[in-house]
Every structure is written in structure tokens, then in C-alpha cells.
Amino acid sequence: MNSESYSMGDRRIRRTKNLLKMHFIQLVKSKGYKNVTVTDIVEKADYNRSTFYLHFKDKEDLAEELLAEVLGELKLAFHKPFLETKVVDYNHILPSSNAFFKHFYDNRDFYSLLTLEDSIPRMNDKFFLKFKEVFEGIVYLDAANESIELEHYNTYKMYGSYGVILEWIHGGCKQTPEQIADNLLEIFKTNNSSFHFKKKS
Structure with a gap:
């Protein structure tokens, strides 16, 4: 068998597995x-059970592979725009170049499962751990105030970003990736030295 035949076979396998995963997501929703x-999945995808078991041991195996695949892409998407950059300047980041937020938007059906009570087991925990892993690799050069613990500063930035993205997902990703990226960048660039409480209406 030549390399072209192998390539066609690989594409066919990827297409089949992706279709099974896509319909699995819709069914969970x-x-x-x-x-x-498994019967639900194969009927929805218009395959037979033998095709499913050719690629996955069971529903749990499909779910685990799906989580590993998409969450693995999350970290790659975060670093992609900055591979050739030693120091990232907020003022020089273009929202349209931010693959991180585009990743969430392109996979919004998958991430919408975070909003369900009966979702993939431990999905929320695994998402949070991967998100935390992404941010643990960042050293903020603007954290010059020696009275601030660097660990607390990084945690503050991470949880803030996490909250914004979760809110976006819960809202159905109605804003574009560029709008969310631009808004978060502006938040990161803002330093407030005072605040006041809203007046009660």
C-alpha cells in the first residue's frame, strides 16, 4: 500500500471519528x-455499532479522547500567536490575531457542555486544570510592586480571564472572538487606584 492510500485511510478514520464526536456532543446537549x-450515537451519525467499536471501546473512551483532543488544542492556541516573541506587549497584540479566543468560538458546541448539570464527567475540572496550566507559564513583567505576592498576582489574572471566558460561553458566545479578546486586553492594560460603589436605584 502506497503513502497516498495510507493518507486517504487516515483522513477517512479522522472524518469518521470526528462525526461520531460531533453527534455525541449534540446528544449530550x-x-x-x-x-x-452507543446506539444513540451511531444512529445519529448514521453508522453501525461495529464502526463505532472499531474506533472506541465505549462511550467513556470517546468522551476521554474528545476532552484530551480539544483541551490539548487549547494550550496550543494560546501560545500560537507568540511563538516568535520573547516578550509580549499588550499594546501590540491585535485581537484578530488571538487564536486562543478563536479556539473557544470554533469549539463552542463542545465548551457549551460546561454549562450542563449532566455533562461529561470531570469536564469542568479538567478544563480548569488545563486553563490554569496555560497561565502558570506566564511571568507578568508589570508586577513590579514588591508588596504584591507574584503568585497572587498571577492567580488574580488567571481567574479573571477564566471568569470572562466562562461568562462568554454561558452567554452562547454571542460576541465575536475579536470583541472578547479586545475587551480582556483593555482590562489587563487598566490600572485602577480607586473605586466607588454604585448608587442604589
């Missing part, structure tokens, strides 16, 4: 993870 069966 509509009926909850616990209620989804």
Missing part, C-alpha cells in the same frame, strides 16, 4: 451524558 448510549 439534548439529553444529558448519562442518557446517551
Whole structure:
């Protein structure tokens, strides 16, 4: 078998697995993870059970591969725009070049599962750990105030970003990736030295 035949076979396998994953996501959204069966998945994807078991051991195996795949891409997406950059300046980041937020938007059906009560087991925990892993590799050069613990400063930035993205996901990703990226960049560039409380209406 030549390399072209192998390539076609690989593409066919990827296409089949991606279709099974896509329909699995839709089923979890509509009926909850616990209620989804292998039969549901193959009927929705218009495959037979033998095709499913050719690629996955069971529903849990599919879910684990899906999580590992998309969350693995999350870290790559964060670093992609800065591979050739030693120091990242907020003022020189273009929102349109931010692959991190585009990753969330392109995979919004997957990330919408974070909003469900009956979702993939430990999905929220794994998402948070991967998100934390991404931010643990950052050293903020503007944290010059010696009275601030660097660890606390990094945690503050990480949780703030995490909250903004979760809110965006819960809202159905109605804003574009560029709008979210631009808003978060402006927040990161803002230093407030005072505040006041809103007046009660």
C-alpha cells in the first residue's frame, strides 16, 4: 500500500471519528451524558455499532479522547500567536490575531457542555486544570510592586480571564472572538487606584 492510500485511510478514520464526536456532543446537549448510549450515537451519525467499536471501546473512551483532543488544542492556541516573541506587549497584540479566543468560538458546541448539570464527567475540572496550566507559564513583567505576592498576582489574572471566558460561553458566545479578546486586553492594560460603589436605584 502506497503513502497516498495510507493518507486517504487516515483522513477517512479522522472524518469518521470526528462525526461520531460531533453527534455525541449534540446528544449530550439534548439529553444529558448519562442518557446517551452507543446506539444513540451511531444512529445519529448514521453508522453501525461495529464502526463505532472499531474506533472506541465505549462511550467513556470517546468522551476521554474528545476532552484530551480539544483541551490539548487549547494550550496550543494560546501560545500560537507568540511563538516568535520573547516578550509580549499588550499594546501590540491585535485581537484578530488571538487564536486562543478563536479556539473557544470554533469549539463552542463542545465548551457549551460546561454549562450542563449532566455533562461529561470531570469536564469542568479538567478544563480548569488545563486553563490554569496555560497561565502558570506566564511571568507578568508589570508586577513590579514588591508588596504584591507574584503568585497572587498571577492567580488574580488567571481567574479573571477564566471568569470572562466562562461568562462568554454561558452567554452562547454571542460576541465575536475579536470583541472578547479586545475587551480582556483593555482590562489587563487598566490600572485602577480607586473605586466607588454604585448608587442604589
